[in-house]
Amino acid sequence: MTPLIRSCSRLAQVPTRYILGFLRQSQIQFHTQNCFQIQAIAVDPQNVRIDSEPRNLPHALQLLDKIPQPDLTEYNHMLFDLSRNNRTVEALNIFFNMYHSGLVVDGSSLSCVLKVSGVLNDQIVGKQVHCHCIKSGFVVDVSVGTSLVDMYMKTKNVNDGRRIFDEMEIKNVVSWTSLLAGYTQNELVERALEVFSRMPVEGIKPNPFTFAAILGSLADHGMVEKGTRVHVQVIKNGFESSTFVGNSLVNMYSMSGMLREAKAVFDGMEYKDAVSWNGMVAGLVANGLHPEALKVFHQMRLEGIKLTQMIFAPAIKACATMNQLSFTRQLHCRVAKSGFDFDLNIRTALMVAYNKCSSMDDALKIFVTMQRSQNVVSWTAMIAGYLQNGKKGQAVNLFLEMGRAGVSSNDFTYSAILTAHPCISPSQVHAQVIKTNYKNSPSVGTALLDAYAKTRNTDEAAKVFEIIGEKDIVAWSAMLAGFTQVGDTEGAINVFRQLTKQGISPNEFTFSSIMNACAGPVAAAEQGKQFHAFAIKSGFSDALCVSSALVTMYAKRGNIDSANEVFKRQGERDLVSWNSMISGYAQHGYGEKALKVFEEMQRRNIEMDGITFIGVISACTHAGLVDEGQKYFELMTEEHRLSPTMEHYACMVDLYSRAGKLGKAMNLINGMPFSAGATVWRTLLGACRVHRNVQMGKLAAEKLISLQPLDSAAYVLLSNIYAASGNWQERDKVRKLMDERKVKKEAGYSWIEIKNKTYSFLAGDSSHPLSDQIFSKLEELSIRLKDAGYRPDTNYVLHDIEDEHKEVILSQHSERLAIAFGLMATPPGTPIQIVKNLRVCGDCHTVIKLISSIEERRITVRDSNRFHHFEGGLCSCGDFW
Numbered sequence: 001m002t003p004l005i006r007s008c009s010r011l012a013q014v015p016t017r018y019i020l021g022f023l024r025q026s027q028i029q030f031h032t033q034n035c036f037q038i039q040a041i042a043v044d045p046q047n048v049r050i051d052s053e054p055r056n057l058p059h060a061l062q063l064l065d066k067i068p069q070p071d072l073t074e075y076n077h078m079l080f081d082l083s084r085n086n087r088t089v090e091a092l093n094i095f096f097n098m099y100h101s102g103l104v105v106d107g108s109s110l111s112c113v114l115k116v117s118g119v120l121n122d123q124i125v126g127k128q129v130h131c132h133c134i135k136s137g138f139v140v141d142v143s144v145g146t147s148l149v150d151m152y153m154k155t156k157n158v159n160d161g162r163r164i165f166d167e168m169e170i171k172n173v174v175s176w177t178s179l180l181a182g183y184t185q186n187e188l189v190e191r192a193l194e195v196f197s198r199m200p201v202e203g204i205k206p207n208p209f210t211f212a213a214i215l216g217s218l219a220d221h222g223m224v225e226k227g228t229r230v231h232v233q234v235i236k237n238g239f240e241s242s243t244f245v246g247n248s249l250v251n252m253y254s255m256s257g258m259l260r261e262a263k264a265v266f267d268g269m270e271y272k273d274a275v276s277w278n279g280m281v282a283g284l285v286a287n288g289l290h291p292e293a294l295k296v297f298h299q300m301r302l303e304g305i306k307l308t309q310m311i312f313a314p315a316i317k318a319c320a321t322m323n324q325l326s327f328t329r330q331l332h333c334r335v336a337k338s339g340f341d342f343d344l345n346i347r348t349a350l351m352v353a354y355n356k357c358s359s360m361d362d363a364l365k366i367f368v369t370m371q372r373s374q375n376v377v378s379w380t381a382m383i384a385g386y387l388q389n390g391k392k393g394q395a396v397n398l399f400l401e402m403g404r405a406g407v408s409s410n411d412f413t414y415s416a417i418l419t420a421h422p423c424i425s426p427s428q429v430h431a432q433v434i435k436t437n438y439k440n441s442p443s444v445g446t447a448l449l450d451a452y453a454k455t456r457n458t459d460e461a462a463k464v465f466e467i468i469g470e471k472d473i474v475a476w477s478a479m480l481a482g483f484t485q486v487g488d489t490e491g492a493i494n495v496f497r498q499l500t501k502q503g504i505s506p507n508e509f510t511f512s513s514i515m516n517a518c519a520g521p522v523a524a525a526e527q528g529k530q531f532h533a534f535a536i537k538s539g540f541s542d543a544l545c546v547s548s549a550l551v552t553m554y555a556k557r558g559n560i561d562s563a564n565e566v567f568k569r570q571g572e573r574d575l576v577s578w579n580s581m582i583s584g585y586a587q588h589g590y591g592e593k594a595l596k597v598f599e600e601m602q603r604r605n606i607e608m609d610g611i612t613f614i615g616v617i618s619a620c621t622h623a624g625l626v627d628e629g630q631k632y633f634e635l636m637t638e639e640h641r642l643s644p645t646m647e648h649y650a651c652m653v654d655l656y657s658r659a660g661k662l663g664k665a666m667n668l669i670n671g672m673p674f675s676a677g678a679t680v681w682r683t684l685l686g687a688c689r690v691h692r693n694v695q696m697g698k699l700a701a702e703k704l705i706s707l708q709p710l711d712s713a714a715y716v717l718l719s720n721i722y723a724a725s726g727n728w729q730e731r732d733k734v735r736k737l738m739d740e741r742k743v744k745k746e747a748g749y750s751w752i753e754i755k756n757k758t759y760s761f762l763a764g765d766s767s768h769p770l771s772d773q774i775f776s777k778l779e780e781l782s783i784r785l786k787d788a789g790y791r792p793d794t795n796y797v798l799h800d801i802e803d804e805h806k807e808v809i810l811s812q813h814s815e816r817l818a819i820a821f822g823l824m825a826t827p828p829g830t831p832i833q834i835v836k837n838l839r840v841c842g843d844c845h846t847v848i849k850l851i852s853s854i855e856e857r858r859i860t861v862r863d864s865n866r867f868h869h870f871e872g873g874l875c876s877c878g879d880f881w
Contacts, residue, residue, distance in 0.1 A: 123155040146175040153182025177210040184217035212248040219252035241270045254283025274308045282314040290318040313349045320353035328353045355385025380413045392423040415447040426451035440469040453482025477510045484517040492517035508543035511535045515549035519556040548576040555584025558860045582615035588867045589876035591623025617651040629655040650679040657687030678707045685717045697721040750814035751835045761817040777820040793843040831858040
């Protein structure tokens, strides 16, 4: 602080009457930094005319410099014009010219230059002028005092501003408003409210500027309830028709999401200026009402309101969201015509709009023309645009170019580029994140853990999750979804429990992820129901993503009735719900019900995708509806113009193969537009085993082995085909080949859940603590089954051994052990549900049908292919197992 400033600070604390005499003896040298020098020119002083139009201000300054006897009125007039047109440096220069010319300035001059100092945020000049005000005796002038309050507030010297205000002998509404506005500018909203409350007590009636200032502050701090009370006072004071106040009200209500109130104020305004229209459009856009925003924008044009610079960015943003490419181009032309294309915000908005409208060439043209004004925002916008349009390679190249250009990435850049997997490695970006110190950013951390999770690297994802500084619900949901994606149900549930323990409230996406985790085959059946109850309690069960996940979960967990109940209660359905219901019915063997859902989709003109038709064709497959399946396949390609994928062809091969039409299946494979994949050959091979077609089975096995040489399914199915046909020599060759290649046959497991605990069984397994009782139960069942007419089908035991041994092997299949345990561990009549990792063999299928009858139990078995619901000696598959 300079000695002069310290002196002024001390002087300002001494009563004015004691220092006026001293200051009249002193000379003050004004601080003139940043002021330009006026160049003199020869003029005729008698014919001088001051032209105060903004475009001629420099010339006017030269003329003023040559006036022999400057007139205070002319100087003040020029000073005000410069100030009003934001030519603040020139305004200061005029004041210094006045002072050095010996002209005695008045209160108007001092008031104006103080306001200029506030705008320039130049407290040094402001304090020097303050001292001169005291010296010249104008400090008692109400306009000067008000300007001093304004200057100190704008230069963030709030305490001095308040002290000046308190020392003012005369205060008017402008003085009070300056103090209030100063508090709002310095984000001291409570003090501003205190001033506003005191004004009526002091007999001061607020003016429109007072209301505008307090409403703006309340809007910025989200204090809309107090704002509505101020609105009442606006009406009481008769300012509801004021454009200035109306604009502030529209802004406040818009920022608070109260669009109906904002629109009511807007519609009630007698005169709307460009700010009014801009505020209404921006408010609608900020609240996601983009069609309404463009409607107001069109109204504005019809009213003949001049389009200002501020209107274009929100209007372009609305076009971007609505994918309005044509209108975006029209606005671009208008921007260029109006001379606003230099504005960085408008350029960036245009670039984003072209990105969202998939017009990347137009976006790139704008980006290239920005050149020196390119910054991290514009680079990130272009990178995000390429990613949104599926051009990951170009996005990564641009990201690398950005680094070479010396532009540092921010959290938005990192969050965007991390979605470019597999074109970029999460670990490489992670290294840059650490280097640039963004490792603790919640958004970057969330994007990193999501990227690691998508590469199935949950260990690294968990490490990133742990170091995120402030974990929000998005980060928790991403971690939970990561475990869900890799099928780690236990990990997902643990994350959910941790977040609730820490007092974090789950949102609809959290519930959706945990429902998907509970849809896994090893998840406990009751867990999904518990989370469903939690979702209901939290008020998220009706959210579309949650209800759709519930339909999927119940369908995959074998409770198709509950899935249907959720489906029926959905007020709104997305494609996931429809597809889940169709696939669910198909997997549960209710082909006709699946087709009814599909027909309902057709009646409602719901847009379908490839997954829809996979479900429909699967339903036809499981119900043996070959002609219908073929019809829907043709419907998909011809009417809906969907190109069949490998999965669609696999479904059609399965459809023909199950019906014994192996030749038709082979013809379809040969006619495919691309080479058949492993799924197609595995499907055909499985059918060849059932129908004992050795020749075609051998071909399918060879194709499958060439594609997946370490997949045990090809070897096992081929060996089973040879065994079923009695060709034990070829069967042994296949088994020997497996040993040579170290291919391990997948063991058959079955799981059953009893009282929230899951038990697993392997064929012939005696490791269970109750194995003796389990085998006794099986022996008991064997007697009762034979009494019911059961005869073991030893063809399903593909070993060259005696039939008696084959019967023993059959009786100890993993699903039978699980069912026997379930019968022992649950009360009579309790439904039993089994999960098996392989397909149920035909003999076990027959046995379970009989058990459901003799034990009077409903038994559900989910194997690797579908659900089987056994009840009363029948199965839901209709034996198209």
